[in-house]
Amino acid sequence: MSYKHDYDKTLTRLLEILRRLYEGETLHVNELAEEFNTSTRTIQRDFNERLIRFPIQKSGRGWQMQEGFCLTKTTNLQDQLVLDMLEKMSENLGSGFSLRAKHLLSKIKNQDLSPIYARLNIEDISDWMEQIYTLEAAIVKNRIVRFAYHKESKDFQTEIKPLKIVNFDGYWYVVGLESRTNVFKKYHLKSMRNLQVQEKTFTHDKALDEKLDNAINIWFSANKEAFEVVLHVDAVVAKYFLRKPLSKSQRTLEAREDGSLLLSFRITHEMEILPTIMAFLPHIQVHHPASLREAIATRLRNYLNNRALKDDVFLLE
Numbered sequence: 001m002s003y004k005h006d007y008d009k010t011l012t013r014l015l016e017i018l019r020r021l022y023e024g025e026t027l028h029v030n031e032l033a034e035e036f037n038t039s040t041r042t043i044q045r046d047f048n049e050r051l052i053r054f055p056i057q058k059s060g061r062g063w064q065m066q067e068g069f070c071l072t073k074t075t076n077l078q079d080q081l082v083l084d085m086l087e088k089m090s091e092n093l094g095s096g097f098s099l100r101a102k103h104l105l106s107k108i109k110n111q112d113l114s115p116i117y118a119r120l121n122i123e124d125i126s127d128w129m130e131q132i133y134t135l136e137a138a139i140v141k142n143r144i145v146r147f148a149y150h151k152e153s154k155d156f157q158t159e160i161k162p163l164k165i166v167n168f169d170g171y172w173y174v175v176g177l178e179s180r181t182n183v184f185k186k187y188h189l190k191s192m193r194n195l196q197v198q199e200k201t202f203t204h205d206k207a208l209d210e211k212l213d214n215a216i217n218i219w220f221s222a223n224k225e226a227f228e229v230v231l232h233v234d235a236v237v238a239k240y241f242l243r244k245p246l247s248k249s250q251r252t253l254e255a256r257e258d259g260s261l262l263l264s265f266r267i268t269h270e271m272e273i274l275p276t277i278m279a280f281l282p283h284i285q286v287h288h289p290a291s292l293r294e295a296i297a298t299r300l301r302n303y304l305n306n307r308a309l310k311d312d313v314f315l316l317e
Contacts (some may be wrong), residue, residue, distance in 0.1 A: 010050070010129065010130050010133070011129040011130070013036050013038075013046070014046060014050055014051065014133070017032065017046060017051070018051070018054065021054075021056055021063070021064060021065045022065055024064075024065065025064070026059055026060075026062040026063065026064040027062055027063050027064070028061060028062045028063075029043045029044055029047075029062075029063075032046075047063055049133070049134075049137040050133040050136075050137065052136070052137055052140050052141075053136060053140060121170045122167065122170045123167075123170055123171050123172050123190070125172055125189065125190070128172075128189060128190060131189070131192065131195050132165060132189075134195055134197060135162055135165055135174060135195065136165065137197070138162050138197045139162045139163065139164065139165070141201070142161075142201045142202050142203065142204055143197050143198060143199070143200070143201055143202075144159055144160070144161055144162075144179050144197075144198040144200040144201070144202060145159065145160060145162050145195060145196065145197050145198065146158070146159045146195075146196045146198055147192045147193060147194055147195045147196065148192070148193040148194045149187055149191055149192055149193070150191045150192075150193060151191065155193070158178065158179075158185075159178070159179035159180070159198065160174075160176035160177060160178055160179055160185060160187070161176050161177040161178075161179060161182075161202040162174055162175075162176040163175050163176045163177070163204065163208055163209070163212070164176075164209075164212060165189065166212065166218075168215070168217045168218040169217055169218070171188065171218070172188070172189040172190065173186050173187060173188055173189055173218055174186075174187045174189055174192065175187075175212065175222075177202075177208075179200075179202075183223060184208070184221065184222035184223050186218055208222050211226075211268075213248060214226070214247055214248050214249050214266060215247070215268075215272070216246055216247045216265075216267065216272040216273060216276075217271075217272055217275075219269045219271035219272045220267070220268050220269060220272055221268040221269050222268075224268045224269070225268070226249075226266040226267060226268050227266070227267065227268070227289070228264055228265070228266060228288065228289075229264070229265045229266075229267055229273055229286070229288065229289065229292060230253065230262065230263070230264050230265075230286075230287040230288040231262070231263050231265070231277070231284055231285065231286060231287065232260060232261075232262055232284070232285040232286075232287055233260060233261045233262075233263055233280075233283065233284055234260050234283040234284070235258055235259030235260045236283055237280050237283045237284070238259060238260060238261045240280075241261065241263060242261075246265060246273070246276060247265060247266075247267075249264075249265050249266035249267075250263060250264070250265055251263065251264040251265075252264075262287070270291070270292050270295055273292075274292070274295065274296065277292075277296060278296065278299070281296075
């Protein structure tokens with residue numbers, strides 16, 4: 001009789017299954033159910049739904065990794081650096097996720113000490129992995145999902161056609177089409193409750209993937225046509241836009257002798273780019289459109305007026 005490990009969390013079980021598959025083992029449902037002290041139905045669901053995005057396949061009565069995907073200890077320097085970067089990025093996804101990622105990566109690395117350091121301020125989703133697996137399976141199978149959503153101290157029920165799980169500015173969201181209206185919507189992942197996958201299916205519109213790919217942040221809208229923004233960026237900050245383009249739509253219209261740049265972007269909402277402009281003032285000027293230039297001026301006037309009012313109150317006190 002095999003030793004029954006106390007794996008009481010789905011994520012722990014899945015990572016252990018993946019590790020053994022990547023190491024070349026062929027795994028059987030009955031044996032895994034006994035080892036993890038769970039039902040064969042749960043293990044079947046692991047393979048058919050939770051691990052559907054991984055290159056695994058049936059082999060007789062067992063499951064194994066597809067040819068060419070098994071991992072061995074790496075001695076290649078470039079591969080080692082990639083693994084180091086993945087490990088460092090995982091540290092910012094929450095302690096639970098980080099520990100499991102380290103355990104899995106240690107199976108294919110030759111050393112523990114890493115010269116790589118990465119600081120990503122990312123929302124901790126360690127306790128939401130079960131919901132993520134459910135959503136991922138629904139997205140792959142084009143299944144509608146129903147859930148309660150908490151917004152502004154209220155809960156409401158909704159159904160969507162889920163398209164992607166995305167991360168913008170460190171926060172996790174689910175984007176999709178509202179089932180009834182087919183309007184593009186965005187939902188904060190950790191504000192979703194009682195997630196249920198429905199039997200109803202939908203057809204995935206690939207055009208939405210392209211719009212999402214060009215988005216700068218969560219303010220983008222797939223329901224609106226993109227418009228052009230042209231910025232003049234002073235030489236003192238131009239290097240940051242060259243090192244890390246703001247979006248895939250970023251284009252250099254002109255590189256001037258003084259080192260400044262004239263940059264073009266395609267956005268769907270002014271809030272996609274307005275925070276970046278505000279952060280780099282006074283080293284960025286808006287050439288086009290005038291409405292965006294006026295929106296920035298209005299915010300600055302409001303700030304100065306509020307600041308002056310608070311200073312007056314302080315003096316009176």
